[in-house]
Amino acid sequence: MIPVVMPTYARADLAFERGEGVYLFTGDGRRFLDFAAGVAVNALGHCHPRLVKALTEQAGRVWHTSNLYRVPGQEKVAAKLVERTFADTVFFCNSGAEALECSIKMARRYHYAAGNPQRYRIICAEGAFHGRTLATVAAGGQKKHLEGFAPAVDGFDHVPFGNLNALRAAITDETAAILVEPVQGEGGIVPGDPDYLRRLRATADEFGLLLIFDEVQTGMGRTGTLFAHEQAGVTPDIMGVAKGLGGGFPVGGCLATAKAASGMVAGTHGSTFGGNPLAMAVAEEVLDVMAEPGFLGHVRAMGALLRAKVEAAASRTPGVVAEVRGLGLMLGFKPVMPNTEMVARLAANGLLTVGAGDNIVRLLPPLIIDESHVDEAAGILSRTFDEVK
């Protein structure tokens, strides 16, 4: 008999009743250090007092009005995103996949509006992840996500991530855009070389293509800057964000330059829920907390500390961990055993982590962790590595 909740996930048998800061608690009183953070979503931890206040105050005013009317919260959040990024304009949606759908549609529409409707193809990277809608699974190009859902949406070409020559060779007169994650997340925490990202920008300019960065996972402070591309010193034309933007409230955004968005006139795209007042109240507060002096410096400091401690734990127990990699607080390590088994053992010892491609175990803690949380995580990692060595 099929479960009442459709069984599309391989879930751990854990259910949480309460969250507080960096900790989650089960109904039967077990406490977990949460270095999964809802897959890089709970950027400010659980039940951050300022987010609770912003959400509950808005809940007492108005929840939803639709995009038939102006939504003042959208105007405020968009202005803050525009002020802090390359972007001139923002479309609000509810998830990462929708942020990428908007990015893909915008790239096609840009060339259509410029009189080049034949330019619709997007060059993507092998190992990418952009979401689970029909277009975004085609953009991701992963066999396991496409199987059984044929025909795949047309218009995506894949080249190895990090290989500029292969990418340039894939450009044709039908190419509209280049789409990559600055650090591949689901693919297994694979940082794009800053020089590669800079050359993607130059290549896009050379061929009149739009450069799209998927910062759904890397964005909102995760890598130690508000957006990961800042560290390479380049800007995209279009960027998808979600995950950390709402700190746990579902919200996404598609940011773009005026030029890239020039085809997105009234009627070209929409969403009933996108950017509703509740989502905007929380997103504005998330942005305000992240804009406070020292916030991103703290992420960089904690990222460096956590990485050093994971490396130290790994080197104390040779033969357990093959590699540690990542950027800021988007870290991963590659156990010698299957990552699913490592994730389960860590959870049994009280530390929540997330698996990823290439047998990686991801460490994606809330960005508000302090040294005590890093020490506690390092202790659990050491103990678990001892158990399995």
Ligand SMILES: *Cc1c(COP(=O)(O)O)cnc(C)c1O
């Ligand atoms: C999670 C993720 C998505 C999809 O986000 P959803 O909210 O699950 O639709 C897209 N791109 C990247 C890089 C992601 O990490």
